[in-house]
Amino acid sequence: xxxxxxxxxxIADQAMVDPTDVKMDHTLxxxxxxxxxxxxxxxxxxxxxxxxxxxxxxxxxESDFDISSVAAIISAVEKLKQEQSK
Amino acid sequence: xxxxxITGAGTINPLGDDVATTFAALREGRCGISQxxxxxxxxxxxxxxxxxxxxxxxxxxxxxxLALYDRFTQFALLSARQAIxxxxxxxxxxxxxxxxxxxxxxxxxxxxxxxxxxxxxxxxKNRVHPFIVPRLMNNAAASHVSIEWNLRGPTFTVATAxxxxxxxMGQAFNMVRSGMSKVMIxxxxxxxxxxxxxxxxxxxxxxxxxxxRPFSATRNGMVQGEGAAxxxxxxxxxxxxxxxxxxxxxxxxxMSSDASDIVTxxxxxAARAIAGAVRDAKIPVDSVGYINAHGTGTAANDKTECxxxxxxxxxxxxxxxISSTKSMHGHxxxxxxxxxxxxxxxxxxxxVIAPTIGYQEADPECALxxxxxxxxxxxxxxxxSNAFAFGGLNAVIALRKYS
Numbered sequence: 125x126x127x128x129x130x131x132x133x134x135i136a137d138q139a140m141v142d143p144t145d146v147k148m149d150h151t152l153x154x155x156x157x158x159x160x161x162x163x164x165x166x167x168x169x170x171x172x173x174x175x176x177x178x179x180x181x182x183x184x185x186e187s188d189f190d191i192s193s194v195a196a197i198i199s200a201v202e203k204l205k206q207e208q209s210k
Numbered sequence: 211x212x213x214x215x216i217t218g219a220g221t222i223n224p225l226g227d228d229v230a231t232t233f234a235a236l237r238e239g240r241c242g243i244s245q246x247x248x249x250x251x252x253x254x255x256x257x258x259x260x261x262x263x264x265x266x267x268x269x270x271x272x273x274x275x276l277a278l279y280d281r282f283t284q285f286a287l288l289s290a291r292q293a294i295x296x297x298x299x300x301x302x303x304x305x306x307x308x309x310x311x312x313x314x315x316x317x318x319x320x321x322x323x324x325x326x327x328x329x330x331x332x333x334x335k336n337r338v339h340p341f342i343v344p345r346l347m348n349n350a351a352a353s354h355v356s357i358e359w360n361l362r363g364p365t366f367t368v369a370t371a372x373x374x375x376x377x378x379m380g381q382a383f384n385m386v387r388s389g390m391s392k393v394m395i396x397x398x399x400x401x402x403x404x405x406x407x408x409x410x411x412x413x414x415x416x417x418x419x420x421x422x423r424p425f426s427a428t429r430n431g432m433v434q435g436e437g438a439a440x441x442x443x444x445x446x447x448x449x450x451x452x453x454x455x456x457x458x459x460x461x462x463x464x465m466s467s468d469a470s471d472i473v474t475x476x477x478x479x480a481a482r483a484i485a486g487a488v489r490d491a492k493i494p495v496d497s498v499g500y501i502n503a504h505g506t507g508t509a510a511n512d513k514t515e516c517x518x519x520x521x522x523x524x525x526x527x528x529x530x531x532i533s534s535t536k537s538m539h540g541h542x543x544x545x546x547x548x549x550x551x552x553x554x555x556x557x558x559x560x561x562v563i564a565p566t567i568g569y570q571e572a573d574p575e576c577a578l579x580x581x582x583x584x585x586x587x588x589x590x591x592x593x594x595s596n597a598f599a600f601g602g603l604n605a606v607i608a609l610r611k612y613s
Contacts, residue, residue, distance in 0.1 A: 160473060
């Protein structure tokens with residue numbers, strides 16, 4: 125599975141929807157994922173990709189990790205994987 | 211209904227190992243949060259806390275006692291020793307049967323659990339010390355206080371996360387007020403600054419890596435602390451008859467449940483507890499001069515708490531003072547309400563309002579007088595102490611000046 129597919133699977137699991145219903149421009153709120161769901165999703169991403177995601181729930185917008193849409197999350201994970209392989 | 215007064219107070223917390231030192235630190239706005247000194251700290255992403263530094267358990271307890279006393283029990287016993295000494299009470303006969311202990315804690319003997327799980331899982335040991343269960347149990351502190359001072363009446367532990375101490379003191383208050391007990395030893399204790407205790411909190415992503423800055427627009431989360439505070443709650447007539455020094459009166463208490471989300475706070479739930487405490491104290495709402503806030507320094511708590519205060523007090527919200535001393539001692543979780551009540555006692559006794567330190571920038575969503583950075587002299591007659599726990603459980607205590 126590609127990074128994209130894996131992230132979509134994680135988000136779909138959290139939203140309790142089919143992966144095919146997750147669109148790239150969806151926000152997590154669109155998918156009904158609340159703040160706890162977000163923290164759980166990030167945990168699942170860290171575990172799946174063996175990365176550390178810089179994220180503070182007190183100020184998600186200030187964190188280095190862009191969670192504004194599904195596409196943003198995928199590219200943030202790709203970036204973190206890339207940095208890891210350097 | 212009987213009047214209830216406080217005739218003794220004791221503490222050990224990141225700001226000091228007694229009440230006088232703690233008051234001095236609160237007045238000075240001293241910060242007790244620093245780099246954690248614990249095993250495996252390098253594996254934590256959060257490495258600061260309100261840790262009690264320079265504490266040597268062997269200075270206070272012998273080897274047999276230490277086999278039974280987790281750190282949270284030690285803190286409770288040291289605090290109770292000061293409080294009961296100040297009250298001048300000794301417990302025997304009928305008074306002993308009518309006096310008890312209610313303490314709050316969230317983690318109980320978490321450090322004992324942490325160390326022994328490490329021994330059996332990580333180090334592969336197949337044997338643990340015989341007293342691990344009595345050492346780690348949540349009621350250990352309350353029981354040891356009861357044993358040490360012969361308190362033979364109602365004794366138990368309350369565990370409601372961050373509201374544990376306020377819930378405990380609320381029970382003690384109502385037990386004395388109803389005539390069920392003459393004296394209750396009450397407060398709370400916490401010692402969660404071990405690897406597992408912090409690792410679990412890290413997971414929630416609500417912790418700050420640098421400082422606790424309640425109400426400041428720049429706040430970025432909570433910081434854990436450890437310690438205890440314990441009080442003597444006494445029937446007023448009993449205290450007066452024996453000529454005891456009265457620190458202040460416990461005027462009211464209320465609790466509520468948000469019944470909504472397991473971690474996100476609710477304005478309505480908080481407001482019902484605050485309004486309830488004012489109503490229970492039978493005081494006009496504009497008599498409240500100071501509130502010791504729950505003020506965790508998280509985005510969600512501080513704005514919700516300010517909105518709740520604005521709702522309950524209306525125009526008076528702009529005249530009262532509200533500060534969060536967690537900026538100095540950190541969040542003592544199950545012990546926090548007890549240590550924070552010290553700031554309330556100081557406000558009534560000494561006319562000094564403890565500041566919210568680390569305050570950098572105003573947040574329009576927290577537009578109250580948060581007593582930023584410096585303590586203030588003020589004459590207040592009634593004060594409140596807020597506690598709003600994970601699980602949506604709220605508990606607010608009202609204290610009144612004794613004259």
